[in-house]
Amino acid sequence: MNAVDIIVKKRDGGELSPAEIDFFIQGFTQGTIPDYQAAAWAMAVYFQGMSDAETTALTQAMAESGEQLDLHDSLPPGTVIVDKHSSGGVGDKTTLAVGPVVAACGLPVGKMSGRGLSFTGGTIDKLESITGWSPELSEAQFRRQLRAIGLVIAGQTADLAPADKALYALRDVTGTVPSLPLIASSIMSKKLAAGADAIVLDVKCGHGAFMETLKEANALAKLMVAIGTRAGRKVVALITQMEQPLGNAVGNALEVEEAIASLHGQGPADFQTLVEQVATEMLLLGTPQGTTLDADTAREQVRHAITSGAALAKFRAFVVAQGGDGALVDEPARLPHAPVQVEVPAAAAGVVQAVDSRAIGLAVVALGGGRHKKGDPIDYGVGVIVHAKVGDAVEAGTPLCTIHAASREAAHDVMEQIIGAYTVADGAREPLPIVYGRVAEAQG
Numbered sequence: 001m002n003a004v005d006i007i008v009k010k011r012d013g014g015e016l017s018p019a020e021i022d023f024f025i026q027g028f029t030q031g032t033i034p035d036y037q038a039a040a041w042a043m044a045v046y047f048q049g050m051s052d053a054e055t056t057a058l059t060q061a062m063a064e065s066g067e068q069l070d071l072h073d074s075l076p077p078g079t080v081i082v083d084k085h086s087s088g089g090v091g092d093k094t095t096l097a098v099g100p101v102v103a104a105c106g107l108p109v110g111k112m113s114g115r116g117l118s119f120t121g122g123t124i125d126k127l128e129s130i131t132g133w134s135p136e137l138s139e140a141q142f143r144r145q146l147r148a149i150g151l152v153i154a155g156q157t158a159d160l161a162p163a164d165k166a167l168y169a170l171r172d173v174t175g176t177v178p179s180l181p182l183i184a185s186s187i188m189s190k191k192l193a194a195g196a197d198a199i200v201l202d203v204k205c206g207h208g209a210f211m212e213t214l215k216e217a218n219a220l221a222k223l224m225v226a227i228g229t230r231a232g233r234k235v236v237a238l239i240t241q242m243e244q245p246l247g248n249a250v251g252n253a254l255e256v257e258e259a260i261a262s263l264h265g266q267g268p269a270d271f272q273t274l275v276e277q278v279a280t281e282m283l284l285l286g287t288p289q290g291t292t293l294d295a296d297t298a299r300e301q302v303r304h305a306i307t308s309g310a311a312l313a314k315f316r317a318f319v320v321a322q323g324g325d326g327a328l329v330d331e332p333a334r335l336p337h338a339p340v341q342v343e344v345p346a347a348a349a350g351v352v353q354a355v356d357s358r359a360i361g362l363a364v365v366a367l368g369g370g371r372h373k374k375g376d377p378i379d380y381g382v383g384v385i386v387h388a389k390v391g392d393a394v395e396a397g398t399p400l401c402t403i404h405a406a407s408r409e410a411a412h413d414v415m416e417q418i419i420g421a422y423t424v425a426d427g428a429r430e431p432l433p434i435v436y437g438r439v440a441e442a443q444g
Contacts, residue, residue, distance in 0.1 A: 001019070001020065001023050003024060003027065003033045003037045003041075004037070006020050006023070006024050006041065007037060007040050007041045007044055010041060010044040010045060010048055011040075011044040011047075011048065012048075013048050015051055015053075015054060016050075016054055016057075017057075018053075018057035018060075018061075021054065021057045021058050021061050022057070022060075022061045022064075024038075024041060024061075025058065025061040025062055025065060025163050025167075026061065026065065026163075028163065028166065028167070029065045029066075029162055029163040029166060035170055038167065038170055039170055039174045039176075042167070042170065042171055042174060042176040042179070042182065043174065043175075043176055045176070045179055045181060045182060046175075046176045046178075046179040046182070049179075049180070049181060050181035052223065052226045052227070052230065053230070054181070055181040055184055055185055055223060055226075055227055056226070056227045056230040056231055058181065058185040058189075059184070059185040059188045059189045059192065059227050059231065060189075060192065060231060061163065062161050062163040062164045062167070062185060062186075062189035062193075063161055063188075063189040063190075063192040063193040064193075065161060065162050065163035065164075066159045066160055066161055066162040066163070066193065067157065067159035067160055067193070068192075068193050068195065069139070069160075069193065069194050069195040070195050071110055071143065071146060071195050072195075074143040074144075074146055074147050075108055075146065075147065078288045078289070079108060079288070080107075080197045080198055080285065080286045080287070080288055081108070081110070081195055081196055081197045081198070082102070082107060082109070082196065082197065082198045082199070082200065082282045082285050082286040083109075083110075083111060083191050083194060083196035083198070083199050083200075084098060084099075084109075084111070084199070084200045084201075084202065084278060084282060085187060085191060085199060085200075085201050085202065086202040086204065087187070087201075087202065087203050087204050087209060087210060087211060087220070088204060088209065088210060089204040089206075089208050089209050089242040089245075089246055089357070090121070090208040090242065090245045090246070090250055090357040090358065090360055090361035090364075091121075091245035091246040091247050091248075091249060091250045091255065091271075091357070091360075091386075092121065092202075092204070092242075092246050093121075093123075093126055093246075093247065093249070093255035093256070093258060093259045093271075094202060094246070094271075094274060094275060094278060095111065095113060095123045095153065096123065096126060096127070096255070096256060096259035096315075097259045097262045097263055097267070097271075097275045097311075098275055098278050098279050098282070099111065099151050099153060099315075099318070100151060100263060100311045100312070100314040100315035100318065101263070101275065101276075101279045101302055101305050101306060101311040101314075102279050102282045102283060102286075102302075103149070103150040103151040103311075103314045103318075104305040104310035104311040104313070104314040105279075105283055105301045105302065105305050106150075107150075107282065107283060107286040108146055108147075108150040108151070109150065109151050109152070109282075110142065110146045110151075110152045110194075110195075111123075111152065111153045111154070111194075112153075112154050112155065112156045112157070112160065112190070112194050113135075113153055113154075113155070113156070121250075121251075121252065121255065121361075121364075121369075121370065123153060124153075124155055125252050125370075125378055125380075126252045126253075126255050126256055126259075127153065127256070127319075127324075128252070128378075128380070129252040129253035129256055129335060129336055129380035129381075130256060130319055130324040130325060130328050130329075130335070131324065131325040131328060132323045132324045132325050133319055133322050133323055133324030133325075134322055134323045134324075135153065135154050135155035135322070136154070136155060137152065137154045137322070142154055145318075145321050145322070148321075149314070149317050149318055149321055150314070151314055151315075151317075151318040152318070152322075153318070153322075156190065160190060160193050160194065161189045161190045161193045163189070164185075164186050164189045164190060167182070167186070168186055180219060180220060180223060181223070183210075183220060184220060184223045184224045184227055185227070187201075187224060188224055188227045188228060188231075191228075191233075192231060192233070196233065197233060197234065198233060198234035198235065198285035198286060199228055199233060199234075199235045199236075199285075200235075200236050200237075200238070200278055200281045200282050200285060201221060201224055201225070201235065201236070201237040201238070202237075202238050202240055202274075202278060203217050203220055203221045203224075203237050203238065203239050203240065204217070204240055204241075204242035205217035205239055205240065205241060205242055205436060206241055206242035206243035206244075206357065207242070207243055207356055207357060207358050208242040208243065208244070208245065208356075208357025208358045208360075208361060209242035214239070214436055217239045217436070218239060218437065218439070221237035221239055221437075221439045222237075222439055224237060225237050225439050225440070225441065229441065234285050236281050236284075236285060236438065236439070236440050237438070237439040237440075238277065238278065238281065238435055238437075238438055239435065239436040239437045239438070239439070240274060240434060240435050240436065241432050241433055241434060241435070241436060242357055243354070243355070243357060243390070243432055244354070244355035244356075244357050244386070244389055244390055244432060245355065245357045245360055245361075245384075245386050246270065246271055246274065247262075247267065247268040247270060247271035248268045248271075248385055248386045248387070249383065249384075249385055249386075250360055250361065250364050250369075250383050250384045250385075250386065251364050251367075251369045251381075251382055251383015251384060251404060252336075252369060252378065252380045252381075252383070253335040253336040253337065253380045253381050253383075254381075254383040254384075254385060254404065255383070256332065256335055257332040257333075257335055258271065260312070260315070260329060260332045261332075262275055262306075263306060263311045263312040263315055264306075264312060265306045265307055270389075270434050273434050274434055274435070276299065276302050276303065277434075277435060279302045280295060280298045280299045280302050283298040283301060283302065284298050312329070315329060316329040316330070335380075335381075336379075336380040336381035337381045337404070338367075338379070338381040338382045338383070338404035338405050338406055339381075339406065339407075340403075340404070340405045340406065340407055340408050340410075340411055341402050341403065341404055341405075342402065342403045342405065342408065342411040342412070342415070343399040343401075343402050343403075344399065344400050344401050344402070344403060344415065344418050344419060345396075345397045345398065345399055345400065346388070346394040346395065346396055346397065346398045346399075346400050346422075346424055347396065347419075347424070348396050348424065349393075349394065349395045349396050350393070350394065350424040350425050350426050351391065351392070351393050351394070351424065351425065351426070351427060351428060351429050352388050352389060352390050352391065352392045352393075352394060352400075352422065352423070352424055352429065353390065353423040353424065353425050353427075353429050354390060354422070354423040355386065355388075355389060355390060355421055355422055355423075356420070356421040356422075357421075359417055359418070359420060359421035360384055360386070360401075360418065360421050362417070363384060363403075363414040363417045363418050363421070364382065364383050364384055366413065366414050366417070367379070367382040367383065367384075367403070367404075367405050367406070367410055367411075367414060368382050368406060368410070369382045369383050379406055381404065381406075382404050382405055382406060382410075383404050384401050384402070384403055384404065384418065385401055385402045385404065386400075386401045387399050387400060387401055387402065388400045388401070388422070389431070389432075390429060390431055390432045391429045391430055391431035391432070394424060400418075400419075400422050400424075401418060403415070403418065
């Protein structure tokens with residue numbers, strides 16, 4: 001078996017065996033297969049695609065390229081480990097609320113999350129706006145906190161699916177990032193390596209997501225569910241709307257404040273609804289074998305965790321356990337705030353027809369709330385609060401949103417970009433849906 005034969009076979013449209021895929025991935029990870037051969041193979045995959053069986057084999061090979069966590073010995077016997085993944089979007093702070101809600105319902109949540117890049121925010125960046133909070137945990141600390149509190153969110157380790165990290169870096173500079181099998185295996189390999197028994201996938205769809213069309217998002221959701229099913233995991237995918245920002249807040253500390261509001265049951269309606277739906281799906285997947293839980297009961301448990309204050313208390317305990325200042329959970333107005341707020345008024349009366357979430361996300365990056373490249377510093381206080389969303393009627397001068405900036409000059413630098421993100425015109429417009437669809441089992 002050699003790398004050239006494997007590249008040629010895929011180049012010519014052949015189906016690679018699990019042994020061939022494993023040989024190639026392990027060789028690339030260990031350095032015996034050079035970058036230029038891996039680049040040729042990735043380009044062959046980009047043009048020829050992969051079957052579900054090949055994509056599953058690729059996912060498992062990448063998951064097995066490094067450390068694989070098994071957290072079952074840290075939890076009561078029979079506990080189902082459920083993970084949640086979002087494909088990324090603007091204003092997507094779902095994990096910050098879903099994790100505490102699910103943990104308060106008695107289902108442990110141990111997650112490894114990443115940082116933001118380009119127009120999408122990262123969970124770790126948002127949480128780091130809480131003074132003292134740290135994502136750096138040893139495996140022993142991770143296990144202890146999961147057992148004691150039931151909620152951990154840590155940074156991804158270099159030992160988790162290292163093949164994915166190396167392959168993504170190569171794809172990023174060879175024009176092969178948009179390959180569906182490579183996207184799906186990248187996401188799922190990290191989930192398998194992190195020890196999940198069941199996974200809820202939030203696949204964002206729209207101009208503010210990496211999957212811009214419903215067809216693309218549906219294809220990715222079906223493929224990831226197929227991979228999980230073949231790998232022996234329970235997987236549900238929700239296809240959710242990302243044409244406009246999720247909730248109202250875009251920006252690290254602003255999103256933490258909104259997530260805390262949602263744990264009081266006072267979040268924006270679209271965000272509150274998505275939090276409840278994702279949490280309900282996680283509870284259903286986390287039901288131990290031999291027991292039953294219907295969707296209505298699960299949803300009632302989710303709502304009770306919020307109304308009783310249990311979810312908020314769980315979030316506070318989690319923040320403190322990872323070094324954060326718990327007082328900021330009690331008084332979120334003390335989170336970092338930008339010194340300048342500038343309203344963006346509507347130029348004329350009408351109905352909001354569209355809000356370009358990608359433009360809003362890029363404006364927040366320009367304000368300093370995101371990164372142009374890995375390692376860039378972040379201003380946690382800056383961002384945008386969206387007041388008018390699709391379907392809302394506005395008058396001339398009505399604030400469409402408020403820019404939170406480090407200076408008035410910085411706010412004015414993004415003003416035109418944000419004005420251009422809005423389409424306001426005469427004529428009714430229905431509000432956008434929150435969830436487009438659900439994929440619960442592998443489909444042809």
